[in-house]
Amino acid sequence: xxxxxxxxLVEEITSKVIARLQIxxxxxxxxxxxxxxxxxxxxxxxxxxxxxxELALYRKVRQPGEFAAEQFVTVHGPKKSFQKVRVMGPxxxxxxxxxxxxxxxxxxxxxPVLQSxxxxxxxxxxxxxxxGRIHLEHGALVAARHVHMSxxxxxxxxxxxxxxxxxxxxxxxxxxxxxFIIRVKDDFIPEIHLDTDEANGIGALQGDFGRLxxx
Amino acid sequence: xxxxxxxxLVEEITSKVIARLQIxxxxxxxxxxxxxxxxxxxxxxxxxxxxxxELALYRKVRQPGEFAAEQFVTVHGPKKSFQKVRVMGPxxxxxxxxxxxxxxxxxxxxxPVLQSxxxxxxxxxxxxxxxGRIHLEHGALVAARHVHMSxxxxxxxxxxxxxxxxxxxxxxxxxxxxxFIIRVKDDFIPEIHLDTDEANGIGALQGDFGRLxxx
Numbered sequence: 001x002x003x004x005x006x007x008x009l010v011e012e013i014t015s016k017v018i019a020r021l022q023i024x025x026x027x028x029x030x031x032x033x034x035x036x037x038x039x040x041x042x043x044x045x046x047x048x049x050x051x052x053x054e055l056a057l058y059r060k061v062r063q064p065g066e067f068a069a070e071q072f073v074t075v076h077g078p079k080k081s082f083q084k085v086r087v088m089g090p091x092x093x094x095x096x097x098x099x100x101x102x103x104x105x106x107x108x109x110x111x112p113v114l115q116s117x118x119x120x121x122x123x124x125x126x127x128x129x130x131x132g133r134i135h136l137e138h139g140a141l142v143a144a145r146h147v148h149m150s151x152x153x154x155x156x157x158x159x160x161x162x163x164x165x166x167x168x169x170x171x172x173x174x175x176x177x178x179x180f181i182i183r184v185k186d187d188f189i190p191e192i193h194l195d196t197d198e199a200n201g202i203g204a205l206q207g208d209f210g211r212l213x214x215x
Numbered sequence: 216x217x218x219x220x221x222x223x224l225v226e227e228i229t230s231k232v233i234a235r236l237q238i239x240x241x242x243x244x245x246x247x248x249x250x251x252x253x254x255x256x257x258x259x260x261x262x263x264x265x266x267x268x269e270l271a272l273y274r275k276v277r278q279p280g281e282f283a284a285e286q287f288v289t290v291h292g293p294k295k296s297f298q299k300v301r302v303m304g305p306x307x308x309x310x311x312x313x314x315x316x317x318x319x320x321x322x323x324x325x326x327p328v329l330q331s332x333x334x335x336x337x338x339x340x341x342x343x344x345x346x347g348r349i350h351l352e353h354g355a356l357v358a359a360r361h362v363h364m365s366x367x368x369x370x371x372x373x374x375x376x377x378x379x380x381x382x383x384x385x386x387x388x389x390x391x392x393x394x395f396i397i398r399v400k401d402d403f404i405p406e407i408h409l410d411t412d413e414a415n416g417i418g419a420l421q422g423d424f425g426r427l428x429x430x
Contacts, residue, residue, distance in 0.1 A: 101415035102317050113387055113418070145388070166390065172328055173360070175381065177390040177417070194416075200316035201409075201416025202392070203328070 027156050028212040030147060030167075030190045033062055034199040037103050039073050039085055039127060040092040040116075049073060049129025055089035063148060064187045065090065075099075076126040076133075077107025077140075092117070097125050097140045100197040104142065111140040115181060143195055146181040147212065148188040157212060160184065167192055167210040173203025178215065242371050243427040245362060245382075245405045248277055249414040252318050254288050254300055254342060255307040255331075264288060264344025270304035278363060279402045280305065290314075291341035291348075292322025292355075307332070312340050312355045315412040319357065326355040330396060358410055360395040362427065363403040372427065375399065382407055382425040388418025393430065 046052055055069035071087040075097055082103070096119060104111050111123040118141075125140035126133060147165065154160060161184035168176045177198065192210045199205065261267055270284035286302040290312055297318070311334060319326050326338040333356075340355035341348055362380065369375060376399035383391045392413065407425050409417070419425065 100317075101418075102315075102411060172394055173392070173413075174394065175390055175392040177388070179387055179389065196317060197412050197415035198388075199416075200412035201414075203316075 026211070027153070029209045030149075030192050030212060031062075032169075032192045032194060032199070032204055032206060032208045032210055034204075034206045035098060035143060035193055035195050037075070037082065037085055037097070037099050037196075038088045039075065039095070039097050040088055041073075041095045041127075042093060043091045045095045045127070045134055046071075046091055048132050048134055049127065051131050055087060055091065057089065058086075061088075062189050062191050064189065071129070074128040075107070076128060077104075077109040079108025080106050082107065094119055095127065095134070095136055095139060096122065097127065097136070098143045098195070099140055100195045101142055102197050104140075109140050111142050113144050114141040115144045115146070116141070143193070144181055145177060145179060145198065146183050146193050148183050148185070148191045148193065150188050150190070151184055151186065153188075153190050154182065154184045158214070164215055166213040166215055168213060169202045169204045169208065169210050171203045171208075173201070175202055176213065177202060180212075241426070242368070244424045245364075245407050245427060246277075247384075247407045247409060247414070247419055247421060247423045247425055249419075249421045250313060250358060250408055250410050252290070252297065252300055252312070252314050252411075253303045254290065254310070254312050255303055256288075256310045256342075257308060258306045260310045260342070260349055261286075261306055263347050263349055264342065266346050270302060270306065272304065273301075276303075277404050277406050279404065286344070289343040290322070291343060292319075292324040294323025295321050297322065309334055310342065310349070310351055310354060311337065312342065312351070313358045313410070314355055315410045316357055317412050319355075324355050326357050328359050329356040330359045330361070331356070358408070360392060360413065361398050361408050362395050363398050363400070363406045363408070365403050365405070366399055366401065368403075368405050369397065369399045373429070379430055381428045381430055383428060384417045384419045384423065384425050386418045386423075388416070390417055391428070392417060395427075 058068045058070040060067050067089045069087040069089040072084045075082045075085045119138045122138040123140040126135050159182050163182040165180050166178045272282050273285040274283045282304045284302040284304040287299045290297045290300045334353045337353040338355040374397050378397040380395050381391050381393045
């Protein structure tokens with residue numbers, strides 16, 4: 001590496017570190033997690049599809065206790081199917097399939113935008129595993145945008161569970177997305193959650209930062 | 216229909232018409248066109264792929280002279296292919312493939328966000344038709360957000376060709392997207408263009424209205 005290159009490199013690293021420090025000092029700047037299509041299973045449905053009592057850990061994710069499982073399923077819609085859809089652990093009270101709107105068009109599923117676990121209006125969908133296939137009459141949803149935070153993090157921002165905020169993202173495809181639901185729980189780590197349509201549409205990647213704005 | 220239902224219906228129609236009239240009276244409210252993945256072909260490439268001198272009209276689109284052609288192609292990326300990708304007419308100086316970021320991940324194509332026709336940095340991609348297959352070394356792009364308007368429409372909004380604006384969309388998944396490029400031409404009809412990721416991400420449909428905001 002030439003002397004000139006080293007100087008430019010030091011300059012670039014310095015300004016990147018400073019920019020990141022400025023972000024870290026602003027509690028309204030929160031890291032982004034992008035959710036690809038995935039499935040949560042109840043213990044009963046896990047037993048039916050895989051003959052297992054528990055999911056196997058593949059990789060931890062940012063929220064404590066949550067993980068990507070080793071298990072994959074096939075998700076069947078009226079028009080098409082997706083193979084190798086990741087199951088996320090641990091097991092939930094009810095099984096659900098989280099899709100992007102693009103996924104919904106591909107599958108032919110008319111899933112509404114809902115908060116995770118609020119399944120009364122979720123769309124019908126089928127899930128297939130190595131040992132069987134189940135039909136969920138209310139199982140498919142497009143996850144509503146949300147931001148995880150701890151009670152102290154929420155207090156610092158003057159926010160409470162189920163409040164809504166906007167989030168601004170920079171970059172060539174940047175902008176402001178509205179109606180993020182604040183979700184507060186003792187062990188939550190601050191994290192903005194978008195699905196792939198939203199992240200691709202706003203040009204943001206896993207690990208980028210967004211800035212919360214009160215609505 | 217009962218008397219009560221008719222009254223509610225009249226009320227609903229009235230308020231929808233009033234809301235639409237208010238939108239029509241605001242020149243900053245512009246209708247949205249959502250672009251699915253599509254291909255433009257040069258005359259030479261049309262000849263190679265289809266043995267044709269001209270594309271056949273399938274359906275006109277909003278911009279005068281532009282149309283969806285009867286012709287479909289297969290688009291090949293390193294990872295996967297899309298069959299039945301619509302060709303849009305008329306022929307252009309150079310062939311290009313417009314993809315969403317989601318499409319890029321599926322195909323395994325690393326296409327940058329570019330203005331249509333600005334192909335110097337576009338990604339390599341293959342197109343197959345009934346009579347042959349071509350390789351474009353610079354052919355695949357994710358179309359930059361843009362807004363079409365006539366010179367008089369631009370003047371009314373105090374805008375000029377290649378200016379950038381933001382656009383706000385309402386609804387559950389609403390927000391503000393930045394960096395739309397203003398494109399002015401004599402026969403352009405006012406129209407906001409988004410790709411499917413952007414439209415799905417912001418929860419907007421073809422025919423919805425967005426409101427222009429100067430940056």
